[in-house]
Amino acid sequence: MNRYKDAGVDVEAGYDLVKRIKKDIAATSRPETSGTIGSFGGMFDLEKLGYQHPVLVSGTDGVGTKLMIAQEMGINDTIGIDCVAMCVNDVLAQGAEPLFFLDYIATGHNDPAKLAQVVHGVAEGCRQSGSALIGGETAEMPDMYPKNEYDLAGFSTGIANKEDILTQDLAKEGDILIGLPSTGVHSNGFSLIRQVLFKDHHLKVTDRPEALEGKSIGEILLTPTKIYVQAVLSLVKRHLLHGIAHITGGGLIENLPRTYNDDLQAEVNLGAWPVQAIFRYLQNKGQLKEQDCLNTFNMGIGLVLLVPKANVLQVKEQLKQKNEQYYEIGKLRKRPIGEKKIVFNGSFKWKLQF
Numbered sequence: 599m600n601r602y603k604d605a606g607v608d609v610e611a612g613y614d615l616v617k618r619i620k621k622d623i624a625a626t627s628r629p630e631t632s633g634t635i636g637s638f639g640g641m642f643d644l645e646k647l648g649y650q651h652p653v654l655v656s657g658t659d660g661v662g663t664k665l666m667i668a669q670e671m672g673i674n675d676t677i678g679i680d681c682v683a684m685c686v687n688d689v690l691a692q693g694a695e696p697l698f699f700l701d702y703i704a705t706g707h708n709d710p711a712k713l714a715q716v717v718h719g720v721a722e723g724c725r726q727s728g729s730a731l732i733g734g735e736t737a738e739m740p741d742m743y744p745k746n747e748y749d750l751a752g753f754s755t756g757i758a759n760k761e762d763i764l765t766q767d768l769a770k771e772g773d774i775l776i777g778l779p780s781t782g783v784h785s786n787g788f789s790l791i792r793q794v795l796f797k798d799h800h801l802k803v804t805d806r807p808e809a810l811e812g813k814s815i816g817e818i819l820l821t822p823t824k825i826y827v828q829a830v831l832s833l834v835k836r837h838l839l840h841g842i843a844h845i846t847g848g849g850l851i852e853n854l855p856r857t858y859n860d861d862l863q864a865e866v867n868l869g870a871w872p873v874q875a876i877f878r879y880l881q882n883k884g885q886l887k888e889q890d891c892l893n894t895f896n897m898g899i900g901l902v903l904l905v906p907k908a909n910v911l912q913v914k915e916q917l918k919q920k921n922e923q924y925y926e927i928g929k930l931r932k933r934p935i936g937e938k939k940i941v942f943n944g945s946f947k948w949k950l951q952f
Contacts, residue, residue, distance in 0.1 A: 625721060628697070630697070639733065640698065640732030641732065644757070649757055649759050650759055651760040653758055655689050655756045655758060657754050658751065659752060660749070660750055664680060667816055667820055669747060670803055671803055671816045676722075678720030680719075680723075680784070680785045680822055685754035686699070686723070686729060687823075688844050690844070691764070691857075691901075692756075692758065692842075693839075695827075696754050699723075699724050699732070700733045700735075700753045702734060702753070703737070703748055704739055726825040727825050729754065762834070764842060766841070774904075774907060774928075775904065775927050775929060776926055777870070777901070778824075779899065779924075780900030781821050783819060784823040784846070787895045794883050794886075803816030809875055818876050824901075826901045833903070840904040842901060842902070843857045844901055845899055845900055845902065854866070854902055857904055858930060860939065862939070863932065863937060863941060865929055866943070869945060870926060872947050872948065875948065880895070910926075
């Protein structure tokens with residue numbers, strides 16, 4: 599009799615999971631990694647990187663209640679991309695190169711096949727960001743979580759030369775704001791999304807509203823968060839940027855002002871980029887004010903680059919070479935006394951009219 603298994607923890611299932619994920623983990627390897635999966639800690643050799651004044655930049659995050667949509671849909675192989683994206687995009691926003699990643703999965707019951715799908719998504723996110731997946735933890739906690747549920751969090755560490763870190767002091771009056779499009783709602787605002795769609799209107803994840811071009815609500819909502827590292831890191835290393843804002847919870851209103859000092863103000867032109875239909879659908883269904891949308895969702899912009907005027911053409915050319923779409927959405931100016939750090943002009947330009 600195995601008393602631990604009787605208590606709800608299956609050690610053999612844990613061993614099975616490790617076997618299933620080894621191939622995905624190996625695919626994220628970098629030359630600086632050492633050690634093997636199953637060790638007590640992941641190792642990464644910084645000496646091989648050649649930074650002169652290295653500073654480590656770390657970030658941690660989860661995917662919030664987007665997990666509930668993934669589990670209801672039974673689609674578990676993309677949510678890991680979201681987890682990586684939320685962390686590495688933050689590290690990138692400080693001007694750092696993401697190096698390695700660790701995940702943490704807590705579950706009521708260790709289903710190796712299902713959790714291997716989750717880790718597959720994590721590994722895919724690591725590949726997209728150039729990060730090595732050097733470790734993780736799976737905790738089976740039968741009295742903490744229901745049997746068929748799991749939670750997911752991640753931890754990213756990057757590196758930058760001390761003098762190259764992007765700080766608020768770099769931003770200057772006249773800097774141009776270049777917005778990079780999101781792939782949709784990313785991983786923010788899902789508590790409001792679920793309230794509006796599933797509680798207030800009793801919709802199902804399988805519903806296919808005409809307003810969403812016939813795609814299911816669940817399919818749209820589970821679109822993975824975009825990872826911007828490959829498109830933007832070279833701009834950072836060439837010192838072409840004064841700042842980067844990752845537009846997550848709090849939207850443009852909260853995140854963009856984090857990149858510049860209080861004497862500056864961002865002027866954003868709302869009609870400068872097309873906004874995906876899902877945002878208008880949510881606004882209409884929830885009868886949300888424009889301010890509520892801007893303070894909750896990314897509204898079609900996942901990353902904002904603060905670019906000195908002299909570098910704008912070069913930045914745009916580099917983005918084109920990376921096949922990265924971009925929009926010039928505004929600029930920084932002196933902040934008038936008593937005004938907010940961000941103001942908006944015009945109205946949203948919707949991708950689809952309905």
